[in-house]
Amino acid sequence: MSSERAKSLQEIEEQKKNKLRDVSYNRRILVVEDEPEIADSYRRLLGQPIQQRKQRRSSRGGMQKMASAGSESLEREKFIIDIVHTAEDALVRIEDSVDENRPYAMAFVDVLLGEGKDGIELVREIFSMDSDINCVFVTAYQDRSVDSIHDLLGQENSNRWDYLNKPFSDGEILQKARSSISLWNMRQQRDLKQQELSEARSRLLSSERMVSVAAVARGVGHEFGNILLHIMGRAELSRMGEEEDMKHGLDVILKACETATGILEKFNGLAKPSEEKKKHQSILAMQPLNEALDLMSHQLMSFEVNITANEDDVLTCEASSHSLVQVFVNLIMNAMDAMGESGRIDISLKDDGDWVEYRVRDFGPGIPEHIIDHVTEAFFTTKGNNGTGLGLAICREIVEIEHGGEFVVKNHCQQGAEFVIRVPKTQAWEGKSE
Amino acid sequence: MSSENDLSIVVVDDDALARSIIVEFLQSFGYSKIKQFGSGDQAIKYIQDVNNPVDLVLSDWEMPNGTGLSLLKAVRCNTVRKDLHFMMVTSQRSQERFKISQAAKWRVDAYLIKPFRGKVLREKVDELAQSAMRERAKQAS
DSSP: OHHHHHHHHHHHHHHHHHHIIIIISOOEEEEEOOOHHHHHHHHHHHOEEOSOOOOOOOSSTHHHHHHHHTOEEEEETTEEEEEESSHHHHHHHHHHHHHTTOOOSEEEEESBOSTTOBHHHHHHHHHHHOSSOEEEEEESSOOSOHHHHHHHHOGGGTTSEEEEESSOOHHHHHHHHHHHHHHHHHHHHHHHHHHHHHHHHHHHHHHHHHHHHHHHHHHHHHHHHHHHHHHHHHHHHHHHSOHHHHHHHHHHHHHHHHHHHHHHHHHHHHHSOOHHHHSEEEEETHHHHHHHHHHTTTGGGGEEEEEEESSTTTOEEEEEHHHHHHHHHHHHHHHHHHHTTOEEEEEEEEEETTEEEEEEEEOSSOOOGGGTTTTTSTTOOSSGGGOOSOHHHHHHIIIIIITSOEEEEEEOSSSSEEEEEEEESSOGGGOOOO | OOOGGGOEEEEEOSOHHHHHHHHHHHHHTTOOEEEEESSHHHHHHHHHSTTSOOSEEEEESOOSSSOHHHHHHHHHHSTTTTTOEEEEEEOOSSOOHHHHHHHHHTTOOEEEESSOOHHHHHHHHHHHHHHHHHHHHHHHO
């Protein structure tokens, strides 16, 4: 029974491989050539005629007919080639291929097409319609220098075209086709991997953000213990006591309920921020710091926290309040971890021209010099199994990438580690967001 | 001659409301010799004066100005007070390993988790009180 299952798993694996080979590897080639003899040699080299490909559903009526009139579809071993004779047909083919998500990996384009059409102009148009395709120019005359083509197509497209002189040899055409196709497919693979990577990264970041939520949750849990004691204890004592005690008891209970509601609201704000809070907008620079201190107040109970802020009631910056709260929660947690049960944390905020500057300093042992450059790298941790090594990496990402600010880690000249966060007062560098 | 209710109890909690609830519960159980403090440091000062009567300590864990753990350590390091009965009151349900190992190292006699019903407080306090009475009797004989 287990061998049966193994076999079916093997089959699935095999199917997967085939799928990759047959479907996702793109071998489609477009040939744009007005001279019949040369079109023949492409046909001979790259493909053999196949039965009429089933007519595509015509979404664009007349244009479609125009395209199929003077063109044919051929297939050889690995290549699937479409041959067209005019620039107009070529553009129709490209447009269709993009619309139908059956893109060409490459095109061979004659530089001098009939009726004075220019192959290079055509490629420029093709590039604007299809952002992935590679093109190989084929010309009988060296009428265009490689540099002039480069100038026309631009630096950004320089790795998407190649150049071949007529008369070409069979080998040249075949190899150009192979290498262009392989290049197209490698780029697709690369993009796919990058996309997967960035998705995995964002999943990782959001799960790491939940770690700081969990840390705050522990503090909230602790506070709730006290609040529930106010409620339970007072209720029980009121029942035992006289009637006039009861009124006082109920007042205490109601107050405790209000406190609990307030904590819950703050906590929900951290775990599930409103769109308003995530948005970059003008905020008091002190506000995210206060919010973080508020959230951490319970954990900070046995720590001495000194705050120095000038003009904190007027100093503003354009930022996502929610993200900065995350940064400060992380940094405060980090400072507490560095010191253990108790210790001192100095926090300052100051106006520095176009920037607001926060400093968070602990009075722990500081960061060993040989690792100080690495502490903001993802997965770098000194906490063994107690840390994911993402906390500071996220702080830096939020400050530098999300806010265009600066995130500096250093040891204070006297004692402890110091984190300097600079956030621009306006986010003009990014262009005005809606 | 002496009853458990004669025992002197020290209650330490930075949260005044929580503290008064504990004190009122203790009074309702019949204990009358209760001294209360809002921080570990104040309690240490009181306990270290050996003229002050102390039989049982009920302390919160997390407090500014002297945590429950620093109080416990001070008690255990004091030659006169080292065998005091000590109950830690905490609302940390998921007690981190650190806390448990630290508390075990410094011999906590009982744990009480906030919030609690009066009945539970009574059971734990009575048990510690009886134990304290037994020891008092042993020393007297």
